Amino acid sequence: MKKIRLLIPLLAAANIGFGQMKQLNKTSMKAPESVYIHGSNYYISDTGGDPTKKDGDGFIYKMNSQGAVSVFVSGLDSPKGLWQLHNILYTPDVDKVKGFDLATGKEVFTLDMSATGTSMLNDIAPMNDSTVFVSATDISKVYIVHLGKHPRYEELVFDNPVLGANGVIYDASRKRLYVCGFGSMGTPNGQIGYVDLTPSHKKFVLLTGRTGYYDGIALTKHNTLLVSDWVAFEKKGVILEIDLKTGKTTTVNKEPIPGPADFTLNPQGDIVTPAMMEGNVLQFSPEH
Structure with a gap:
């Protein structure tokens, strides 16, 4: 995977004072939107700029506890919220919910939600180990997404x-x-x-x-x-x-x-x- 130079290592952020900011990295990221921690790794989604455009310039980065950063997934459109269930990292990407195997980065889940009329699926959070909530910012709605082999969604x-x-x-x-x-x-x-x-x-x-x-x-x-x-x-x-x-x-x-x-x-x-x-x-x- 492509390596990115981290200017300030992650572990240097120890002993931060209350309210005092510490920059963890300053790389080639354009518009980091979400941070999710799983084990010792930090996963960071980057919309690439336009939060609604299908332009293939979105990324998910992976940063380990030593401060090394790599590209976990590339070629996305505008990934936003991140959440992991059963070793799959899920993210809303414009009008789809996608899931990637944490071990390989391979896409293993896709749910097309374009029929809702949204082009800005945004955050994601679990209800249980097979169901998540997903927000659609541009149409001011929240959806319940049922995962698994036969995924489906319904408006809350x-x-x-x-x-x-x-x-x-x-x-x-x-x-x-x-x-x-x-x-x-x-x-x-x-x-x-x-x-x-x-x-x-x-x-x-x-x-x-x-x-x-x-x-x-x-x-x-x-x-x-x-x-x-x-x-x-x-x-x-x-x-x-x-x-x-x-x-x-x-x-x-x-x-x-x-x-x-x-x-x-x-x-x-x-x-x-x-x-x-x-x-x-x-x-x-x-x-x-």
Whole structure:
């Protein structure tokens, strides 16, 4: 596989101060969108630029714990969210969900969702070991995707659609799907909330009245929700922490981030986030 020179090794990110950013790499990546950690490896999707165009310039990179970076998959269109189940790495790619064998990088799963009318499938998160949620940002919808030999999908129908539905994460203990939106028509009117999957008539319940260009989302061990907000299309992005009991919202980064997209948490609780507008991947310990 093609090797890429890593300017700042991954392991050099140890002992990061609260809120202090550490650049993990600065390579030839154009627009890193999602980071996913599996074992000692970091997988990073790169849309190549246009998030909706079928142009074959998308990649998934693989970065190991020693800082070596290689191309895991090339020739994609615009891969975004990443998640692994049964040693298959899944990613939404424009209007398809694709899966790649983690050992070989070979494509082993494809589900065409173009009939929905979307050209911007975005985030992905598991409900269980055979079902995932996938957001479609351009049509403000969320889908339930059933994997396996005979894959299929269905829309998750609920009241109060999330404008620009983007980040999704499922809390099995509460049977809640947390969703955040990027907004619509270039306006930061995205919202943060959840859908209770228990009742037959489902509703989107707001967690905060604050709106923004919301992208990534994650649950923490502290009964809080982390959500990234681009704020503007320049270096102004923040990552918010929302207390699920009180609704209190705080910003956990000191330095602004240029395009904080689909971030993740490492085993130490540090935030690892793409800085999509600069082609970087950053790591920092959130302030509490």
